[in-house]
Amino acid sequence: MSMYRSHVLVCAGAGCISSDCKAVQSALIANIQAQGLKDEIKVVETGCMGPCDLGPVVLIFPDGVFYRKLKPEDTADIVTEHLLKGKLVDRLLHRPTGKSEQVATFDRMEFFKRQTRVTLRNTGLINPESIEEYIARDGYQALGKVLSKYSPEEVISAIKASGLRGRGGAGFPTGLKWEFTARASGNPKYVVCNADEGDPGAFMDRSILEGDPHSVLEAMAICGYAIGAEKGFIYVRAEYPLAVQRLETAIGKCLEYGLLGRNIFSTGFNFDIEIRVGAGAFVCGEETALLASIEGRRGEPRPKPPFPAQEGLWGKPTVINNVETWANIPPIILNGPEWFSAIGTENSKGTKVFALAGKINNTGLVEVPMGTPLKEIIYDIGGGIPNGKKFKAVQTGGPSGGCIPAEYLDTPVDYDSLVKLGTIMGSGGMIIVDEDTCMVDLAKFFLEFVQEESCGKCAPCRIGTKRMLEIMERIVEGNGKDGDIELLEELSQGIKSSALCGLGQTAPNPVLSTLRHFREEYIAHIKDKRCPAGACQALVTYYIDARACKGCGLCSKNCPAGAISGEKKKPHVIDAGKCIKCGTCKDKCKFNSIFIL
Incomplete structure (x- = not known):
């Protein structure tokens, strides 16, 4: 067997694939072969490494050197200079935002060194289609440990002692969910992975499935042993074809190695996993709607209780956890619940992927x-806000969550702290907005999403969100009226108290949280017919400051409506009647002479 002196890790998560990482990978392999290094250098295709804006990215081990924003033609220099001569290719190294120096190794990057990777321990470091690489990183040791040393009750006790809470929504204690299912009467029992990640801006579960699918398979098998189940299902949306493909490969390898199927580790324990591909309905992220979809029925929620732990898939006791929750299970078993519970806060244990x-x-x-x-x-890991703009708010929890304004930047991110601010952790999406974002329009965007995605089964969600959306549309179009704010609040409370499922009950949250923290923006839209952020087209007027305008004519040439006129080298003017408020003139102006009223 050849011993490689270097491994070149190529990020092949969905984000880097869209940036043409495959071409970079092919060019690397070709250049390595051309230099006669194919027996010394191994190219490894990994899952997402994390910094999506820098893709395509390459990480070279054992050096730890991180190259970013690569093109196929850059690979020749990486091979001839770095891999052959041992010299860094400076122009391809990462340069921190706002700093002149370059960072050579990934462990010196603020983005990486401030993280604690438990869930993402393998993502970006191993080939997700190689079961051997997963095993080399302690893969399936946790399964072997519980099958050989633990009783089912001891497994559940360990998960309870760890303090792990569900990473997909309200944060219900994982060990309790397992215990309820184990104690429930009825057989067979089932284990389900919720990979129907539908929140706008969220891609945590997708990246884990693409980069470390075996961690989920191992965890589901551990749960199967703990609750007395022999069958598992992974419900993943069809928009994640790469995740589906890598899951299929991983399941096939597990069956080949005897890590799934019958008599695992010769212990008499049987466990199989099937993939169910969903059609992308947001409501199928709700657990009872997801179960209905697995059964082949329309994905609609049902009243609870009974909860899935008592009556789940085909009416039998069922554990449902999301991808990130599952990925925490093997390291908890291997390192002990005390190790996991030492991370985080008193009521929010462990780490969280955002x-x-x-x-x-x-x-x-x-x-x-x-x-x-x-x-x-946001600032140390995320690098702050682009173009010197001011941070305004962050939306957490997707359409079911709410916004956190700048005054709460020192808030510790845990379950309880976020709830106090009127939002939730959710699955972990964080959408950051700057001073140019209208919070009324942002709330309308999320309301549009949940209204369109409503399954329509219950009237509060089907009709209530429609009425709310109509009010929001009037407000951003300049037709808001006295009483709209109070009506929005009344409708919100009615929906929260009477909608059938959690998605419907949380649908008004973006509106309520923006009303709580940015009420003055609603008032400005309704009473003053003005958008303070200058984002709502119906409420803005573009004008040219004659003192700053140089008469270059660039704005006039680019105006799609022909609304700008003026002589060369003299101040231009905008005809408000013709202006379509697209903002092109402001974007093209080199002298910052165009403003929004």
Whole structure:
């Protein structure tokens, strides 16, 4: 067997694939072969490494050197200079935002060194299609440990003692859920992985499935042993084809190695896993709707109780956890519940993966201990706000969550602290917005999403969100009226108290949280017919400051409506009657002479 002196890890998560990482990978292999290094250098295709805005990225081990934003033609220099001569290719190294120096190794990057990777321990470091690489990283040792040393009750006790809470929504204690299912009467019992990640801006579960699918399979088998189940299902949305493909490969390898199927580790324990591909309905992220979809029925929620732990899939006791929750199970078993519970806060144990998106320099996946201040996540890891803009708010929990304004940047991110601010952890999406974002329009965006995705089964969600959306549309179009705010609040409370499922009950949250923290913006829209952020087209007027305008004509040439006129080298003017408020003139102006009223 050949011993390689270096491994070149190529990020092949969905984000980097969209940035053409496959071409970079092919060019690397070709250049390595051309230099006669194919027996010394191994190219490894991994899952998402985290910093999505820097893709395609390459990480070289054992050096730890991180190259970013690569093109196929860059690979020749990496091979001839770095891999052949041992010299760094400076122009391809990471340069921190706002700093002149370059960072050579990934462990010196603020993005990585401030993280604590438990869930993402393998993602970006191993080939997700190689079961051997997963095993080399202690894979399936946890399963072997519980089958050989633990009783089912001891497994459940360990998960309870760890303090692990569900990472997909309200944060219900995972060990309790397992215990309820184990004690429930009825057989067979089932284990289900909820991989129907539908929140806008969220991609945590997808990246784990793409980068470390075996961690989920191993965890589900451990749960099967603990609750007395022999069958598991992974419900994953069809928009995740790469995740589905890598799961299929992983399941096939497990069957080949005897890690799934019958008589696992010669202990008499049997466990199989099937994949169910969903059609992308947001409501199928709700556990009872998901179960209905697995059964082949329309994905609609049902009243609870009974909860799935008592009557779940086909009316039998069922454990449902999301991908991130499952990925925590093997390290808890291997390292002990005390190790896990020492991370995080008193009521929020362990780490949490967040997907940073929106107006932030370092978009991507990060994993930090529970209780990490929001400011550290956004500024130290996320690199702050682009173009010198001011941070305005962050939306957590997706459409079911709410916004956190700048005054709460020192808030520790855990379950309880977020609830106090009127939002939730949810699955972990963080959408950052800057001073140019209208919070009324942002709330309308999320309301549009949940209204469109409503399954329509219950009237509060089907009709109530429609009426709320109509009011929000009037407000951003400049037709808001006295009493609209109070009506929004009344409708919100009615929906929260009477909608059938958790998704419907939380649908008004973005509106309620923006009313709580940015009420003055609603008032400005309704009473003053003005959008303070200058984002709502119906409520803005573009004008040219004659003192600053140089008469270059660039705005006039680019105006799609022909609304700008003026002589060369003399101040131009905008015809408000013709202006379509697209903002092109402001974007093209080199002298900052165009403003929004």
